[in-house]
Amino acid sequence: xxxxxxxxxxxxxxxxxIELRGISKAFGPVQANKDISIQVAxxxxxxxxxxxxxxxxxxxxxxYGFYKAxxxxxxxxxxxTSIPDSQSAIRAGIGMVFQHFxxxxxxxxxxxxxxxxxxxxxxxxxxxxxxxxxxxxxxEYELDVDPDALIEDLSVGHQQxxxxxKALYRQADILILDEPTGxxxxxxxxxxxxxxxxxxxxxxxxxxxxxxxxxIMETTDTVSVMRRGTMVATVRTAETSxxxxxxxxxxxxxxxxxxKKPATPGQTVLEVENLRVRDPQGVERLKGISLTIxxxxxxxxxxxxxxxxxxxxxVLGGIARGTGTIRLNGRELDLTGRHxxxxxxxxxxxxxxxxxxxxxxxxxxxxAWENVAxxxxxxxxxxxxxxxxxxDAIRADCEKKMATFDVRPPIPTLAAKNFSGGNxxxxxxxxxxxxxxxxxxxxxxxxxxxxxxxxxIHKQIVALRDAGKAVLLVSVELDEIMSLADRIxxxxxxxxxxxxxxxxTNERELGLLMAGVSGEAx
Amino acid sequence: MGxxxxxxxxxxxxxxxxxxAFVISGLVILAIGEDPVEALKIMVTGALGSTxxxxxxxxxxxxxxFTGLAVAIAFHAGLFNIGGEGQATLGGLGxxxxxxxxxxxxxxLALLASVVLSAAFGAAWAAVPAWLQAKRxxxxxxxxxxxxxxxxxxxxxxxxxxxxxxxQMDPASARFPAETNLPxxxxxxxxxxxxxxxxxxANVSLFVALIACVVVWAIIWRTxxxxxxxxxxKSEKAAIYAGxxxxxxxxxxxxxxxxxxxxxxxxxxxxxxxxxxxxxxxGAGFIGIAVALMxxxxxxxxxxxxxxxxxxxxxxxxLALWTKIPRELITVIQALVILFTGALDEMVRAPLKxxxxxxGRGGQ
Numbered sequence: 001x002x003x004x005x006x007x008x009x010x011x012x013x014x015x016x017x018i019e020l021r022g023i024s025k026a027f028g029p030v031q032a033n034k035d036i037s038i039q040v041a042x043x044x045x046x047x048x049x050x051x052x053x054x055x056x057x058x059x060x061x062x063x064y065g066f067y068k069a070x071x072x073x074x075x076x077x078x079x080x081t082s083i084p085d086s087q088s089a090i091r092a093g094i095g096m097v098f099q100h101f102x103x104x105x106x107x108x109x110x111x112x113x114x115x116x117x118x119x120x121x122x123x124x125x126x127x128x129x130x131x132x133x134x135x136x137x138x139x140e141y142e143l144d145v146d147p148d149a150l151i152e153d154l155s156v157g158h159q160q161x162x163x164x165x166k167a168l169y170r171q172a173d174i175l176i177l178d179e180p181t182g183x184x185x186x187x188x189x190x191x192x193x194x195x196x197x198x199x200x201x202x203x204x205x206x207x208x209x210x211x212x213x214x215x216i217m218e219t220t221d222t223v224s225v226m227r228r229g230t231m232v233a234t235v236r237t238a239e240t241s242x243x244x245x246x247x248x249x250x251x252x253x254x255x256x257x258x259x260k261k262p263a264t265p266g267q268t269v270l271e272v273e274n275l276r277v278r279d280p281q282g283v284e285r286l287k288g289i290s291l292t293i294x295x296x297x298x299x300x301x302x303x304x305x306x307x308x309x310x311x312x313x314x315v316l317g318g319i320a321r322g323t324g325t326i327r328l329n330g331r332e333l334d335l336t337g338r339h340x341x342x343x344x345x346x347x348x349x350x351x352x353x354x355x356x357x358x359x360x361x362x363x364x365x366x367x368a369w370e371n372v373a374x375x376x377x378x379x380x381x382x383x384x385x386x387x388x389x390x391x392d393a394i395r396a397d398c399e400k401k402m403a404t405f406d407v408r409p410p411i412p413t414l415a416a417k418n419f420s421g422g423n424x425x426x427x428x429x430x431x432x433x434x435x436x437x438x439x440x441x442x443x444x445x446x447x448x449x450x451x452x453x454x455x456x457i458h459k460q461i462v463a464l465r466d467a468g469k470a471v472l473l474v475s476v477e478l479d480e481i482m483s484l485a486d487r488i489x490x491x492x493x494x495x496x497x498x499x500x501x502x503x504x505t506n507e508r509e510l511g512l513l514m515a516g517v518s519g520e521a522x
Numbered sequence: 523m524g525x526x527x528x529x530x531x532x533x534x535x536x537x538x539x540x541x542x543a544f545v546i547s548g549l550v551i552l553a554i555g556e557d558p559v560e561a562l563k564i565m566v567t568g569a570l571g572s573t574x575x576x577x578x579x580x581x582x583x584x585x586x587x588f589t590g591l592a593v594a595i596a597f598h599a600g601l602f603n604i605g606g607e608g609q610a611t612l613g614g615l616g617x618x619x620x621x622x623x624x625x626x627x628x629x630x631l632a633l634l635a636s637v638v639l640s641a642a643f644g645a646a647w648a649a650v651p652a653w654l655q656a657k658r659x660x661x662x663x664x665x666x667x668x669x670x671x672x673x674x675x676x677x678x679x680x681x682x683x684x685x686x687x688x689x690q691m692d693p694a695s696a697r698f699p700a701e702t703n704l705p706x707x708x709x710x711x712x713x714x715x716x717x718x719x720x721x722x723x724a725n726v727s728l729f730v731a732l733i734a735c736v737v738v739w740a741i742i743w744r745t746x747x748x749x750x751x752x753x754x755x756k757s758e759k760a761a762i763y764a765g766x767x768x769x770x771x772x773x774x775x776x777x778x779x780x781x782x783x784x785x786x787x788x789x790x791x792x793x794x795x796x797x798x799x800x801x802x803x804x805g806a807g808f809i810g811i812a813v814a815l816m817x818x819x820x821x822x823x824x825x826x827x828x829x830x831x832x833x834x835x836x837x838x839x840x841l842a843l844w845t846k847i848p849r850e851l852i853t854v855i856q857a858l859v860i861l862f863t864g865a866l867d868e869m870v871r872a873p874l875k876x877x878x879x880x881x882g883r884g885g886q
Contacts, residue, residue, distance in 0.1 A: 360759055374764050
């Protein structure tokens with residue numbers, strides 16, 4: 001270093017922590033990043049927002065050395081830097097906190113922190129040093145974690161802190177966080193943002209990748225919007241609005257609020273009493289759930305992921321077995337025997353949009369038309385004879401559903417894995433809603449779905465409610481629950497902590513319930 | 523997108539793998555001081571150069587079609603049935619019982635009976651490991667392998683102690699009545715005036731195998747059961763979500779698979795030997811795995827792969843007959859083909875994929 005050229009660049013540029021100049025990256029004919037330039041000021045929180053597939057992850061992967069850009073350059077602290085691998089990224093002072101943590105579950109916090117950054121052949125000196133550094137960091141940034149705790153014993157929020165500590169221990173000046181709040185309670189998320197602001201105030205630079213407009217508005221100083229591989233705008237957060245950002249992301253005006261009329265609940269459709277479910281390891285996941293849903297009503301189940309919501313959907317959808325009572329339109333359902341499987345539930349009038357469309361809802365290698373029949377492959381209109389299926393009829397039905405639900409591209413013979421997340425979800429939603437069920441189970445309907453499709457899917461769910469059907473909605477997105485549900489039940493540790501009406505509660509109260517603080521104490 | 527077209531995956535990949543396997547085989551032959559070009563010539567003329575050669579090639583291919591289809595349908599359910607040997611052994615027992623049980627007036631009726639019994643015996647032999655897998659979670663790879671040994675021991679016992687005619691020295695059943703002998707290709711093609719060499723083992727079972735190809739294709743891609751088998755094979759979790767019972771599908775898939783393996787015995791036991799011998803399966807159950815892998819678990823692919831292995835078997839026998847190349851080397855060549863087409867085909871596919879990707883980009 002120290003050439004005239006470099007000092008010349010330094011003089012001309014403002015002190016940006018990171019500057020990307022004309023980054024392009026193509027995968028085959030797909031242009032994931034097109035001529036992207038951004039400047040991130042030192043000591044700021046910079047948000048990057050965009051729909052799924054907009055190229056955010058690709059861009060960050062280039063910055064962290066996972067991919068090599070086809071064109072363009074990365075300038076860090078005024079110096080053109082090449083980042084061929086993640087080791088170089090760490091050396092350049094970049095730390096990354098992934099959406100899915102990369103921690104060794106049965107190692108302690110300390111061991112995880114030094115993993116890959118051990119000094120010398122013996123562990124003891126590194127551990128001692130790390131212990132001291134961790135104590136300093138904890139004091140400075142509210143990042144307190146017990147250094148001797150095993151990762152598997154920590155809450156998700158604390159595990160995330162370990163990831164941040166790992167980056168800081170490697171002396172990262174630039175911290176990239178990819179969708180950091182997906183697994184956090186509102187309180188944990190608030191804590192995270194306090195930490196991030198603290199880090200910023202100490203001069204660290206933070207890049208926050210998210211699809212949640214609210215987080216961008218609350219925490220960032222500047223925000224860049226990506227759409228289809230290009231950077232469409234970079235604005236100061238104080239000078240923009242969620243509506244403007246959403247429009248920039250999608251390229252057209254979007255309704256952020258779901259428009260719905262007040263509910264007109266009819267008679268009770270679903271009655272659940274003292275429902276208990278054990279997982280294969282024998283751990284009780286549902287500890288006596290009772291709830292009712294009436295016709296023309298959406299019951300929202302809020303809660304942090306992993307508190308029994310999945311098991312509730314599974315036992316109602318005929319995937320898991322349980323004890324207790326479930327009555328649908330007054331008729332008691334089989335919970336353990338021959339009629340407790342998915343086929344019987346469908347015959348009873350329960351449709352299920354599962355939480356994980358890629359694992360449960362779709363066979364990714366199957367074509368769209370094969371997936372349209374999935375679970376309903378016994379339906380009479382799909383049969384040619386006692387033995388043979390009528391593939392032509394299924395294909396025609398698929399075309400019809402694709403048109404109604406605006407699935408793109410509308411090609412029935414395309415494999416499910418080749419559709420975008422939003423269009424995959426539309427296939428599932430089309431299949432389930434078009435059956436006109438008495439009860440629709442919906443899990444995380446808009447996870448990994450772009451804003452345009454979210455709007456559409458929300459409308460479909462509300463339309464089903466308005467047609468007098470019962471809907472059970474499980475979502476970890478509190479916004480989604482607040483705007484869609486007619487009643488909200490909060491789950492924690494396999495129990496329902498309380499029920500609230502959306503217009504008579506707020507995020508703080510729901511957040512406390514989600515954290516297991518009961519209604520009376522809140 | 524510059525994705526690899528389907529034809530390339532189905533045709534180009536196995537073809538290139540095959541060429542690599544042959545090139546390496548050639549090097550091995552060269553290394554032991556023989557002429558690889560000459561060897562290939564002997565294999566081709568020996569296996570395909572005359573209707574006599576074809577008679578043997580098609581006979582072996584018939585075996586491999588059955589066992590290949592058996593492995594293929596289990597693959598579609600995500601199950602690895604390596605018990606083809608044992609199921610075919612039991613199938614042989616079914617054929618012997620069918621042929622010796624009643625005095626059949628005509629071969630066609632005997633064929634019908636042996637088809638039904640061999641399939642039933644093969645399916646029954648597959649049913650136990652299938653049930654253990656479905657209900658108890660005992661891994662089907664382990665149990666089907668063990669059932670191969672049990673089948674061999676069972677047949678040994680039956681042939682020595684029960685089915686051996688009084689006074690006969692070798693462990694084999696009585697010879698089947700002449701009425702049960704299946705017409706060979708010489709006879710059958712003679713009916714329509716096509717000359718075909720006499721004395722080859724290829725027989726009417728070949729057509730049973732071809733019918734089996736069509737039936738398996740229809741089951742997999744046209745029936746509800748096939749749809750459920752494929753769903754279960756791709757994702758057990760999703761299958762349960764759709765209300766497809768894992769127990770039911772595991773049982774059905776393995777029953778069909780076992781039945782197909784069992785059918786192989788019609789070709790060897792009734793079509794060729796005319797009596798039940800020890801070890802009449804001769805490893806065809808295991809070749810079926812390679813055939814299914816190479817044929818991408820598709821009946822058409824299985825047919826061509828079976829033909830290839832039939833060629834290798836017959837060509838290899840010719841090689842051992844006419845050259846100093848030892849018999850063991852033929853096994854090496856077969857192993858190389860299995861290795862490259864079955865186990866290592868990703869080695870060919872990955873660079874091929876990249877090539878197509880690159881050309882796709884160039885075309886944009």
